[in-house]
Amino acid sequence: MNNQERDELLAAIAELCRRYPNWRLGQLVANVAGWADQEIWDIEDHQLLGTARAHLEQLTSPATPAARSERCA
Numbered sequence: 001m002n003n004q005e006r007d008e009l010l011a012a013i014a015e016l017c018r019r020y021p022n023w024r025l026g027q028l029v030a031n032v033a034g035w036a037d038q039e040i041w042d043i044e045d046h047q048l049l050g051t052a053r054a055h056l057e058q059l060t061s062p063a064t065p066a067a068r069s070e071r072c073a
Contacts, residue, residue: 001045009045012052019059 001009016028023031029048033040036051 005046005049009049009052012049012056015056016052019056 013025013028013032016032017023017025020028030040032048032051032055033043035055036043036047038047
């Protein structure tokens with residue numbers, strides 16, 4: 001993973017931290033690994049990045065129930 005990809009992964013993790021403020025960092029990374037159907041010790045950085053991005057896109061998509069409930073909060 002190059003520095004730009006690492007920066008993008010850290011930015012995605014930071015955004016997820018803002019979305020889930022009650023999750024510990026390790027819990028957040030473990031959850032992202034789970035969303036990718038990977039064990040936390042096996043997941044590659046590019047998989048974490050792709051899964052985090054996909055989840056964030058789902059949260060911001062107007063067609064998803066999660067996005068609708070966030071707008072109401």
